[in-house]
Every structure is written in C-alpha cells, then in structure tokens.
Amino acid sequence: MSHTLTNISLKIWRQDGPDGQGRFETHQIPEISDEASFLEMLDILNERLIEENKEAIVFDHDCREGICGTCSLMIDGQAHGPQKGTATCQLHMRTFSSGDEIVIEPWRATAFPIIKDLMVDRSPFDRIVEAGGFITAPTGGAPDANLIPIPKPVSDSAMDNAACIGCGACVAACPNGAASLFTSAKLTHLNVLPQGQSERFKRAESMVETMEEYFGSCTNHGECSSACPKEISIDAIAVMNTDYRKSKLKNRKSLSRK
Amino acid sequence: MAQTLSRGPVTGTAVKAPGKKKPFVLDLYGTAVGKKYVMAITGLVGLGFVITHMIGNLKVFLGPINEDGQRVYDIDIYGEFLRDLAVPLLPRTYVLWGLRFVLIGAVLLHIHAAYGLTQINRKARSVKYQSARDYQIANFASRSMRYTGVIVLLFIIWHIADLTWGSTGADWSRGDVYFNIDQSLSRIPVALLYIVANIALGIHLFHGVWSLFQSLGWNNPRFNAWRRNAAIGAAALIVVGNVSIPVATLAGIIEFDDTVVSVHDLHGSGEEEGADE
Numbered sequence: 001m002s003h004t005l006t007n008i009s010l011k012i013w014r015q016d017g018p019d020g021q022g023r024f025e026t027h028q029i030p031e032i033s034d035e036a037s038f039l040e041m042l043d044i045l046n047e048r049l050i051e052e053n054k055e056a057i058v059f060d061h062d063c064r065e066g067i068c069g070t071c072s073l074m075i076d077g078q079a080h081g082p083q084k085g086t087a088t089c090q091l092h093m094r095t096f097s098s099g100d101e102i103v104i105e106p107w108r109a110t111a112f113p114i115i116k117d118l119m120v121d122r123s124p125f126d127r128i129v130e131a132g133g134f135i136t137a138p139t140g141g142a143p144d145a146n147l148i149p150i151p152k153p154v155s156d157s158a159m160d161n162a163a164c165i166g167c168g169a170c171v172a173a174c175p176n177g178a179a180s181l182f183t184s185a186k187l188t189h190l191n192v193l194p195q196g197q198s199e200r201f202k203r204a205e206s207m208v209e210t211m212e213e214y215f216g217s218c219t220n221h222g223e224c225s226s227a228c229p230k231e232i233s234i235d236a237i238a239v240m241n242t243d244y245r246k247s248k249l250k251n252r253k254s255l256s257r258k
Numbered sequence: 259m260a261q262t263l264s265r266g267p268v269t270g271t272a273v274k275a276p277g278k279k280k281p282f283v284l285d286l287y288g289t290a291v292g293k294k295y296v297m298a299i300t301g302l303v304g305l306g307f308v309i310t311h312m313i314g315n316l317k318v319f320l321g322p323i324n325e326d327g328q329r330v331y332d333i334d335i336y337g338e339f340l341r342d343l344a345v346p347l348l349p350r351t352y353v354l355w356g357l358r359f360v361l362i363g364a365v366l367l368h369i370h371a372a373y374g375l376t377q378i379n380r381k382a383r384s385v386k387y388q389s390a391r392d393y394q395i396a397n398f399a400s401r402s403m404r405y406t407g408v409i410v411l412l413f414i415i416w417h418i419a420d421l422t423w424g425s426t427g428a429d430w431s432r433g434d435v436y437f438n439i440d441q442s443l444s445r446i447p448v449a450l451l452y453i454v455a456n457i458a459l460g461i462h463l464f465h466g467v468w469s470l471f472q473s474l475g476w477n478n479p480r481f482n483a484w485r486r487n488a489a490i491g492a493a494a495l496i497v498v499g500n501v502s503i504p505v506a507t508l509a510g511i512i513e514f515d516d517t518v519v520s521v522h523d524l525h526g527s528g529e530e531e532g533a534d535e
C-alpha cells in the first residue's frame with residue numbers, strides 16, 4: 001500500500017559550471033509518495049523550480065532501470081544512496097522517512113570534473129576502455145556459440161565482471177579516488193576468457209597505466225565494492241594486480257624479440 | 259578548481275607504443291600498482307621481523323638459566339647468539355648487520371612508497387566531499403594507516419635509542435638485555451609508550467596483513483575466507499606478545515636479580531667486543 005512521506009528537506013549541491021564556486025541549497029519536499037523513485041522526486045522538485053522561474057537542478061540519468069550507468073549522486077555520504085546493489089535510479093523514497101534531511105552531492109574526483117550542479121564528466125573511463133577494454137575480433141559471420149568451450153566458473157566470472165555499467169560509484173566511494181574496481185572489472189571480464197588471451201598482457205599494461213594517469217591508488221579499503229550497483233567483487237582488483245605484474249615481464253620479453 | 263572537459267587522444271588500440279624501458283623493478287616501482295607491491299613486500303619483511311623479534315623478546319620470561327654452573331639470563335645469551343650468527347663462517351656481528359641493513363632498507367622503501375601513494379591519492383581528489391561521508395567497509399585501521407605508520411616509525415627510532423644505544427636516561431649496560439629492559443620499562447611513562455606504540459602497530463597490521471594479499475594478487479577461493487583471520491591473528495599475536503613485557507615489568511614479574519652473572523663474565527669476553535655492536 002502506498003504511503004505519503006512528508007516534510008523531506010533536501011540539501012543539494014549547486015554549481016554554475018566547471019569553475020563555479022558551488023554551494024549547498026536547501027529545498028523542501030512537503031509531500032511525496034513512497035512509491036516515487038529518488039530521481040522522480042528530483043523531477044517533481046525541478047518542475048516546481050521551473051514554474052517558479054528558477055533554474056532546474058542538473059543531474060545525470062538515462063535508462064532509469066539500472067543498466068546504463070548514467071545516474072550518479074552521493075546521497076547522505078553514500079554513492080548511489082543507502083540501498084545496496086542498486087543504482088540511484090532504482091532507489092525509492094520508501095527507503096527514507098518523513099522529516100528526513102537528505103544531502104545530495106556530485107561524485108568528487110579530480111578526474112571527474114563537475115559540469116554543472118550534480119553532473120560530472122566521466123570521460124576518463126572512456127580513455128581506460130579505449131586503452132584495451134575490447135578484443136580484436138575477426139569480422140565476418142558470427143561464429144557458433146559453442147565453438148570455443150569455456151568452463152562454467154570462467155564464464156561466470158567474466159559475466160560478473162562484465163556487469164559493470166561504468167557509473168563511477170567506485171571512484172566516488174573510494175577514499176583515494178581510485179578507479180581500480182572499474183578498471184579491474186573491465187580487464188578481468190576479458191582476461192579470463194579464451195578470446196581475451198592474445199591481448200591479455202598488453203591490455204593489462206595499457207589499461208592500468210591509463211587508469212593511473214587520472215585516478216588514485218588502491219588501499220584495499222573495499223569501499224568501492226560496497227557502493228557498486230553491480231556488486232563487483234574486489235577479487236577483480238587482485239586479478240588486475242597479478243596481470244599487471246606479469247605484463248611488465250611478458251611485454252618486456254616480447255619486446256626484446258622485436 | 260581548474261577543470262578541463264576536453265577529450266583526450268583516442269588510442270583505439272591495446273598496443274602501447276614500445277618505448278625505451280627502465281629495468282623491470284624501477285619500471286614497476288614507477289607505477290602505483292608497483293608501489294603497492296613494494297609496500298606489501300617490505301611490509302611482509304617488517305612482519306617477519308616483528309614476529310621474530312617478539313619471540314626473541316619473550317625469552318625475557320624464561321628468566322635466568324643454568325649455563326656451565328652459573329646463572330645467566332636466557333635473553334642475554336640470546337643477544338650474544340644474534341651477534342654470533344654464522345660465526346666462524348663470518349666474523350662476529352656481520353650477519354646481524356646484514357639483517358639490520360635489510361630492515362633499514364625495507365623501512366625506507368615502505369615509507370617512500372607510502373609517501374608517493376599518499377601524494378597520488380591526495381591529487382586524485384583535489385576537492386573533498388563537502389558533506390559527511392558514511393563509510394560502509396573502510397574501517398578505522400584502513401583509514402589511519404598513515405598515522406599508525408608514523409607512530410610506529412617514531413617509536414622504532416625511540417626504541418633503538420632506548421634499548422640499543424641506552425641513551426634515554428635509564429641505567430644501561432651493553433649486552434645486559436634483561437637488566438636494560440627492567441631499568442627502562444620500570445619507568446611508567448616509558449612502559450605506557452611501549453604499550454601505545456604496540457597497539458598502533460597492531461592496528462596497522464590489522465589492515466596491512468589483510469591488504470597485502472590483495473596487493474600481491476593473492477586472491478584464491480581456497481584461502482580468501484582466511485585472509486581477514488590471518489590479519490586479526492597477526493595483529494593480536496603482536497599486541498599481546500609485545501605488550502606483555504612492559505606490563506610484566508610494571509607488575510614486578512620482570513625484576514633484575516643482581517646475583518645473576520652477566521653474559522660478558524660468562525664468556526670471559528669483555529668490553530672490547532662491545533664496540534662492534
């Protein structure tokens with residue numbers, strides 16, 4: 001049965017542009033259904049702001065079903081809010097209570113500059129994927145699905161890591177602003193599969209080094225995994241560390257052969 | 259808050275341009291992942307030392323033993339044993355000095371890597387969160403590594419000045435380990451310092467021993483469930499073992515008995531060997 005929450009106050013980060021000063025702004029939500037999603041609540045607030053001739057709050061969103069990785073938001077000090085294993089778009093007001101004060105901030109990392117208000121630029125993730133988050137596949141007719149046998153645990157691991165939607169919550173949650181969970185998920189997804197083997201160590205080396213141009217380093221806090229809407233495990237980070245070490249030796253050998 | 263939104267170059271290939279490479283170790287150390295390997299390996303060297311050092315120290319509880327009909331403190335004999343390692347293959351104290359150089363090197367590398375990583379991490383979030391964070395997994399130990407590390411470093415320096423050089427004001431005599439421990443740790447503020455520093459070390463290891471598995475890529479379903487337990491075990495072992503000594507000294511369980519013969523008199527060796535410590 002639906003239920004109405006009353007007297008919610010929102011403390012929202014507003015920033016005019018990348019170089020703006022930025023400040024918190026408080027807005028009241030007198031009434032909201034607990035069936036509203038968090039982003040619908042922001043939509044309702046924005047409609048009101050537009051009616052009042054004020055500027056709407058800018059925030060990222062797209063699919064609103066947890067698959068695209070566009071939504072973000074640090075809600076009450078947690079990336080994607082208090083609900084585990086979900087993105088902000090899947091968070092509903094039933095998670096909150098009447099009278100709550102909810103604080104909303106953008107992701108904060110030097111590599112994710114704020115575009116406006118709550119929207120940040122996550123393009124360094126594209127740089128990391130461009131550095132090796134793909135396989136060089138032959139074109140032509142699709143091969144039979146069972147052409148290359150893959151052990152079940154391996155395909156499970158690849159699938160678990162492929163679930164990453166590139167939202168950046170791991171970076172946002174990490175006290176060091178590290179992108180190790182994202183990079184290792186993208187890397188492990190391909191490095192455990194037979195199709196990924198030929199470029200495995202080149203991939204490890206260039207993805208890690210591209211990551212390090214932008215992001216902090218991993219201290220194994222584990223905060224990333226707990227914020228991740230896809231609950232990617234930090235096991236992937238250990239795989240990345242191992243493959244990176246090996247890449248330093250293997251790439252060297254192949255270089256010496258020219 | 260100078261921020262750019264420009265798009266970087268698109269490489270479109272997993273092949274990194276082959277440049278001139280530094281030697282493997284330097285190449286790896288130049289990266290953050292490589293620095294974590296160094297942290298973990300030097301941390302393991304430190305852990306190995308701390309455990310061995312604790313086991314040796316616990317010999318203080320064996321008190322005096324009978325050696326050639328004379329009563330000598332077991333821990334004093336152990337001290338001589340360390341100086342005599344590999345004698346006569348190598349001259350006295352050579353092995354001990356070798357071990358000391360390894361440890362000093364490990365501590366320096368550990369600190370250098372910690373400093374480098376801290377700088378990288380500060381830069382990675384130049385503008386902090388403006389509201390309170392609500393951490394879910396990161397714990398006190400993992401977030402205070404820098405502080406517990408610095409406490410441990412300052413303590414190590416003080417500890418060497420105290421019991422190796424005898425320059426912290428207590429009565430001290432080279433080679434008379436039991437006597438020196440009793441003299442120094444009977445001072446209440448000093449005993450408290452030892453207790454606090456070892457608790458800091460325990461907190462450092464509570465995160466460090468867990469963390470090193472990840473840093474070294476030691477991740478395997480066969481032992482993953484044990485990694486946290488290993489860290490708790492190592493931290494508890496070190497804290498209980500090391501803290502027991504100042505506590506026992508304050509409680510009078512460790513109490514120097516001047517009828518016990520000094521290890522120097524036992525061997526008939528004398529002060530001339532003192533200088534090579």
Ligand code: HEM
Pocket residue numbers: 218219220294297298299300301302303304305308365368369372375376403404406407408410411462463465466467469470471473474
């Ligand atoms: C001398 C002063 C010390 C300082 C300043 C220091 C500092 C640090 C810091 C900042 C880290 C975390 C690095 C990161 O994850 O980014 C760390 C990790 C660690 N430390 Fe220390 N530490 C010190 C002494 C020690 C000692 C004496 C031991 C051994 C008993 C030790 C064992 C470890 C271990 C095992 C790790 C985990 C390595 C890893 O994450 O892979 N440290 N230390």
Ligand code: SF4
Pocket residue numbers: 163164165166167168169170171181182185224227228229230231232
């Ligand atoms: S690893 Fe998880 S938190 Fe990080 S980008 Fe991927 S889905 Fe988001």
Ligand code: FES
Pocket residue numbers: 060061062063064065066067068069070071087088089090165
């Ligand atoms: S809007 Fe697509 S994942 Fe949230």
